[in-house]
Amino acid sequence: MTDFDFDLFVIGAGSGGVRASRIAASHGARVAVAEEFRVGGTCVIRGCVPKKLLVYASHFAHELQDTANYGWTIGEATFDWAKLRDFVASDVDRLERAYTSTLDSNKVEHFHERATVAGPNTVRLASGREVTARVILIAVGAWPVLPEIDGVEHCITSNEVFHLPELPKRIVIQGAGYIALEFAGVFNALGSHVTVVNRSDKILRSYDHDLTDRLLPILQARGIEFAFNRPIGRVEKQADGSLLVHAGEGEPIPADVVLVATGRKPKTDGLGLEGVGITLGHNGEIPVDEYGQTACPSIYAVGDVTDRVQLTPVAIREGHAFADTVFGNMPRSTAYDCIPSAVFTQPPIASVGLTEQQARAVHGHVKVFTSDFRPMMNMFAAKAERGFYKLVVDPASDRVLGVHLLGPDAAEVLQAAAIAVKAGLTKAQFDATVALHPSMAEELVLMR
């Protein structure tokens, strides 16, 4: 027994915080968690999960158009945004209950209020109550960055987009990263007129350029408009309630909804970290060592609040490794190489390992193998869209350094390929694998 109220106090019940709580409790720790909003965090409540459901919903719009050559005659299809929105919301409620019951079944005490750090071993709850713990874990995540522009109050972020009262006829999306392009695909498919406005002429900057160069014309052909090299200026509300987006040079763009998706920032404002000797990084992030320990030895941090890789599975790994290290006597850290990721555009892209550009910077010379193909399902549906797969190989070791995919189900195909890249397999080993025919994934072992 210790003199503290708890062995571990977790601030934030998102992906990283819930995993850390559960695993620490399974190691015998007395755990409490505070959450000011809803149990589940960004991924479950207003991120990956509801987004993916909207992506699935929007797939039907395209698939309905592709059915004729497959023998189907579909009558007039109608779409009901409110119905979809409410079904998605009820699924989020279900998941929140599941996360809450995970905490309960592991005997993790939860407080539904904001908590801040009042000392190296003390947390202050919004109610004013102070609670002590041997270890404090900060897992409060990140928050959308809003530009400092006139009329920003008329814009929404990905936090609000799931609750729109109606499907916008015209939506302007600021940014051309993950969130911007995923929602551009959703609203385009569901029938909105979508304009993506970005300060540069690059989309999805961190992805291999061969992929993004092919993705852009596909999105344009699907009807998404792009206004490049136009930094957002101001958003003006019109007398009829509609909006006018002034963005750099060029005509203002009319909209019913303006969605800002220009990155996310660690949610550290007002957490009290400076008072315990933690100096935040330039983006507001908490600096940590490989085990998540901060400059204050009793305080750790995991997930988006550390601004390393803003992905749910990474936060979960970090939370798990923290709990094993601190409460399970099994020091573990998270490896950041070969993290697979996908952007659920339509079609999606997915990637693991080094892009060609990164590989050249590290290895000098690299070998590149590509397959530019028309997926069978598109061919039969008389759809022009092509898929593109790319392998980046180190010529010295023959090791596959990166796999980059554009095409239907790219994320599903990539997860298995990521095992091969993580395991350090060679191009010869890819080639030695018999193709699974007919599939798109077989392209992975047929590139010569």
Ligand code: NDP
């Ligand atoms: P991203 O970093 O992906 O993209 C930000 C976009 O905003 C870029 O197009 C960038 O332009 C532009 N931008 C950045 N700063 C400014 C600024 N000051 N003024 C104008 N434009 C600006 O951020 P997101 O918000 O889309 O997503 C945040 C994070 O969430 C992602 O990095 C990702 O880790 C995670 N996420 C992951 C998903 C997934 O795994 N499928 C889905 C959604 C989010 P430019 O590049 O031209 O500089």
